Amino acid sequence: ATGLVLFKPLILNLPFKRAWIRLQESLIISYQLPVDFTTNPSTVLFFYEYLKLVNSLSTKRQQSMSIVVEGVSKLYGEQKALDQVSFSIKPGEIVGFLGPNGAGKSTMMKIITGFIPASSGKVEVVGLNIQNDPLKIKARTGYLAEQNPLYYDMYVKEYLHFIAGVFKLKSPNKRIKDIIETVGLEIEQNKKIGALSKGYKQRVGLAQALLHDPEVLILDEPTTGLDPNQLEEIRGLIKKIGAKKTVMLSTHIM
Numbered sequence: 001a002t003g004l005v006l007f008k009p010l011i012l013n014l015p016f017k018r019a020w021i022r023l024q025e026s027l028i029i030s031y032q033l034p035v036d037f038t039t040n041p042s043t044v045l046f047f048y049e050y051l052k053l054v055n056s057l058s059t060k061r062q063q064s065m066s067i068v069v070e071g072v073s074k075l076y077g078e079q080k081a082l083d084q085v086s087f088s089i090k091p092g093e094i095v096g097f098l099g100p101n102g103a104g105k106s107t108m109m110k111i112i113t114g115f116i117p118a119s120s121g122k123v124e125v126v127g128l129n130i131q132n133d134p135l136k137i138k139a140r141t142g143y144l145a146e147q148n149p150l151y152y153d154m155y156v157k158e159y160l161h162f163i164a165g166v167f168k169l170k171s172p173n174k175r176i177k178d179i180i181e182t183v184g185l186e187i188e189q190n191k192k193i194g195a196l197s198k199g200y201k202q203r204v205g206l207a208q209a210l211l212h213d214p215e216v217l218i219l220d221e222p223t224t225g226l227d228p229n230q231l232e233e234i235r236g237l238i239k240k241i242g243a244k245k246t247v248m249l250s251t252h253i254m
């Protein structure tokens with residue numbers, strides 16, 4: 001990654017101890033730290049060195065990386081939404097993507113998930129190039145888009161069956177039952193999506209992202225607009241899911 005490394009000992013709204021790397025003006029990536037650390041300056045320095053090391057290794061050993069972004073820029077007409085952004089994420093890491101509205105978080109996530117192309121630069125997910133293998137990458141990546149777009153007129157299970165069909169899952173009934181349990185949707189599973197509270201809608205969004213058991217999860221503002229209780233629950237859920245997957249999530253709450 002380029003530029004300045006920022007550290008904050010305990011970040012307001014996120015449950016993990018983190019290190020922060022500034023990618024461009026307002027876009028920051030935060031890595032979950034392997035051990036606890038305090039405000040002690042020498043510890044901070046240690047993590048600065050640690051992250052420099054991680055980042056230098058990551059460009060040399062890309063095969064072992066879950067996500068590699070190298071020098072990615074994105075232009076919307078005249079406007080540069082991303083300017084030479086580089087970072088890499090190891091399998092199993094939970095990383096946060098921070099920045100105010102307009103910083104480029106959603107743009108970066110749409111590029112990683114193959115929904116829009118970068119203007120320049122390289123993106124690899126699970127060792128595959130996004131330009132060469134977009135479908136293979138989609139099959140191994142779960143994506144919760146910003147604003148959690150859902151079909152409000154569909155029933156929860158009907159919607160999950162629809163998603164299972166998209167991914168051609170072998171035993172959809174069993175998989176849907178399991179995922180409903182994983183995200184804690186049991187009591188709401190027979191309702192229409194539109195009838196659910198915001199927190200439960202978010203669980204449906206997570207369920208669709210997880211249904212095909214992807215190795216990588218990309219969650220764009222998964223906790224925005226939730227009340228404090230829902231927020232705690234969804235964070236806990238992401239942490240639980242993240243124990244086995246690479247997770248990249250964004251937030252504008254800094």
Ligand code: ADP
Nearest residue numbers: 076079081099100101102103104105106107108
């Ligand atoms: P964030 O998710 O951090 O709020 P975005 O990636 O949505 O940021 O947006 C980054 C910048 O790119 C913003 O200035 C936004 O207005 C602009 N932008 C995003 N999508 C488009 C688009 N489809 N066309 C033109 N400009 C866009």
Ligand code: MG
Nearest residue numbers: 105106107146
């Ligand atoms: Mg956004």
